[in-house]
Amino acid sequence: MANVRIAGTGMTAFGEHAGRTGRDLFAEAGIDALEDAQLDPDDIEELYYGNFMGELAEHQGHQAPLFAEAVGIDAPATRFEAACASGGTAVRAAVQAVRNGEADAVLVGGTERMTDMGTAGATDGLSIAADDLYEIKAGMTFPGAYALMASAYLDAYDADADDLAHIAVKNHDNAVVNEKAHFQSAITVEDALEAPRVASPLGLYDACPISDGAAAVVLTSESFAADHDLDAPVTVTGTGQGTDNLALQDRESLYRTPAAETAAETAYAEAGITAEDVDCAEVHDCFTIAEVLATESLGFFEPGEGLTAAKDGKTTRDGSIPVNLSGGLKAKGHPVGATGVAQIAELTKLLAGTHARSDALDDPSVGIAHNAGGTVATATVHVLERTTEVDA
Structure with a gap:
């Protein structure tokens, strides 16, 4: 099974891109x-692409070949749709393709255009x-759904909703x-607690924004990276995916996420690590309660x-397991199809020491991306693991 190197990353700013397709x-x-990978479009053998609601937002289906053309790639192109995990499933498929020897160089990415739909339209689309x-x-709606999950969690553990702030x-x-973040401004606990309620117990600052944006990474085999003398110090060493019942009413629990637990178990086993080996994580915090459920499903708590x-202070920059150093979906933004790929891009920079928040980490070697x-x-x-030395 071939090792999979991350040879390059690219990402637009996340936020409102009025007038851009x-x-x-x-x-x-x-x-x-x-x-970033120092490769040409002709070097790419496959395009794997994540998008959730292009048909609703842009009246555009069949996006994969169209978007391959936009990058100048003449290779098989496939779209992946798994709601907000569309990007993550595209990454997983790309990793498997390289591992299996089906391709030596894959561009995997994702895009979502949402702000033109307006709040009501985007809420309905999501x-x-x-x-x-x-x-x-x-x-x-999803604020309502996550409010139900949050309420169930708080009731189960006799917990205080103010801690979400x-x-x-x-x-x-x-x-x-x-x-690249949608929001580049700090807030206080008081700001979060005094904000209007969106769906009790969740307030405005408990929810991620509606964002436009795109992200992409180049995955290659280890032999391809060596043959082309690529600077690719980060390797994908484990990948996992899990599924749960779609409707909340059919779940065994509203405050556990077994799909994420299954995905983590598989990814950890493939990489030969445990949760204790992880130095940093980018998790799917579409709502603050989602970060809680993610960190527990990943085995951090x-x-x-x-x-x-x-x-x-356990998940802060100076904590034992920094979570969402990018700002997460909550502040970096959440252009749905791009999110899972953007997490990979952020972690690659964190492990390589080129991220704006790299100073929060002391010689990191293992990162985790969780997309839901x-x-x-x-x-x-x-x-993701840093498997070769990088310049200080």
């Missing part, structure tokens, strides 16, 4: 990734990741120096203990 955004990210028959027709503060603080991790779809009916987890 999805193909334009992806061209920027994809070309930047190729230039809702199709839920069960139409039993959730959408009953008026369920510390997660929002941490992630906004991390994003201040991230030039026991069930019921993840809620206070930010408050206690919907209310975590789909989850992917990837283990």
Whole structure:
């Protein structure tokens, strides 16, 4: 099984890109990734592409060949859709293709255009990741769904909802120096607690923004990287995916995410590591409660203990396991199809020492990317390791 190197990364700024098309955004990210890898479009043998709702946002289906054309790639192109985990599933498929010897160089990326839909339109579009028959027709939206999950968690562990504010503060603080982040401003605990409620117990600062953006990474085999003298010090050593029932009513628990637990177990086993080996993580914090559930599913904390991790300083920059040094979805932004790929790009820079927040880490070697779809009916987890020396 071939090792999979990350040879290049590219990402647009996340935020509002009025007047720009999805193909334009992806061209920027994809070309930047190729230039970072010092490769040409002709070197790419496959394009794997994540997108959730291009048909709704841009009236554009069949995006993969269109977006390959935008980057100048003449190779098989495939689109992956798994709601907010679309990018993560595309990365997983690309890793498997390189491992299996099907391709030596793959561009994997994702894009979403959402802000032109407006808040109501984007909320309605995102809702199709839920069960139409039993959730959408009953008026369920994702703020409401995650509010139910948060309420169940708080009830189960007799916990304080105010602790969620510390997660929002941490992630906004991390994003201040991230030039690609949607929000680059700090907030206080008081700001978060006094903000309008979106769906109780979740307030405005508990929710990620509606964002436009694109991200891309170049994955290669180890032999290809060596033959082309590529600077690719980070390797994907583990990948996993899990699935749960789509509708919340069909779950065994509203405050556990077994899809993420399964994905983590698989990824850890492939990489030959445990949660204790992880130096940093980028997790899917579409809402602050989602970061709590993610960190517990990844094994960083026991069930019921993840809620206070930010408050206690365990997941902050100087904590034992820094989480979302990029700002996460909460502050960096969440252009849905791009998110899972952007996590890989951020972690690659963190492990290579080229990230704006690299100074928070002391010689890191292992990072984890956790990408979730919907209310975590789909989850992917990837283990990234720094496997060659990098310049100080």
